[in-house]
Amino acid sequence: GENVEQHPSTLSVQEGDSAVIKCTYSDSASNYFPWYKQELGKRPQLIIDIRSNVGEKKDQRIAVTLNKTAKHFSLHITETQPEDSAVYFCAASTSSGNEKLTFGTGTRLTIIP
Amino acid sequence: ETGVTQSPTHLIKTRGQQVTLRCSSQSGHNTVSWYQQALGQGPQFIFQYYREEENGRGNFPPRFSGLQFPNYSSELNVNALELDDSALYLCASSLGGGLTSEQFFGPGTRLTVL
Numbered sequence: 001g002e003n004v005e006q007h008p009s010t011l012s013v014q015e016g017d018s019a020v021i022k023c024t025y026s027d028s029a030s031n032y033f034p035w036y037k038q039e040l041g042k043r044p045q046l047i048i049d050i051r052s053n054v055g056e057k058k059d060q061r062i063a064v065t066l067n068k069t070a071k072h073f074s075l076h077i078t079e080t081q082p083e084d085s086a087v088y089f090c091a092a093s094t095s096s097g098n099e100k101l102t103f104g105t106g107t108r109l110t111i112i113p
Numbered sequence: 114e115t116g117v118t119q120s121p122t123h124l125i126k127t128r129g130q131q132v133t134l135r136c137s138s139q140s141g142h143n144t145v146s147w148y149q150q151a152l153g154q155g156p157q158f159i160f161q162y163y164r165e166e167e168n169g170r171g172n173f174p175p176r177f178s179g180l181q182f183p184n185y186s187s188e189l190n191v192n193a194l195e196l197d198d199s200a201l202y203l204c205a206s207s208l209g210g211g212l213t214s215e216q217f218f219g220p221g222t223r224l225t226v227l
Binding site: 006034036042043044045046049089091099100101102103104105106 | 144146148153154155156157158161169171203205207209214215216217218219220221
């Protein structure tokens with residue numbers, strides 16, 4: 001089955017700087033890659049996603065890149081703000097029958113004011 | 114449009130007991146997936162229901178079971194509770210149909226097994 005690895009597990013960034021979180025996946029059939037933000041005690045919130053027919057997608061300060069050949073995708077947050085502090089999860093899914101999401105282990109991002 | 118809701122928010126049970134968790138999907142969504150999130154970990158897929166039928170299952174024993182109702186709401190049942198079942202249980206709804214559509218999560222039910 002699919003295996004998703006995520007790095008780093010913790011990341012501290014000065015406010016205003018950029019943050020990058022990286023994930024690799026094992027199943028070449030995976031074609032959908034969402035990123036979720038989870039604040040303490042809250043539900044995971046979808047912040048951006050990318051499909052395998054696209055190499056990059058951007059939404060304001062957040063961007064995701066996908067390299068299908070290398071089987072890795074990354075989340076980029078620019079001009080970080082204190083409210084960006086949270087745990088971020090990457091995930092991968094295929095369209096083969098169901099939409100099971102396989103999650104990475106999470107990255108705790110702390111923005112230092 | 115209403116979001117995904119879950120009940121109860123918290124639950125405390127003892128080993129060997131049984132529990133039922135409930136999830137109402139987002140308006141217009143016909144697919145519900147259940148995930149278990151242990152403390153400090155990413156969510157783990159339990160199973161998914163699409164139009165009232167189980168549509169895929171993760172590596173969870175048969176004592177984890179579920180169902181989906183005609184209005185697409187869903188239940189997760191866990192029998193013979195074990196200490197390791199203590200976790201946040203999340204449901205997520207989506208449009209389904211193999212479109213690999215976005216999954217939107219409910220607030221979760223935190224289950225503590227003593």
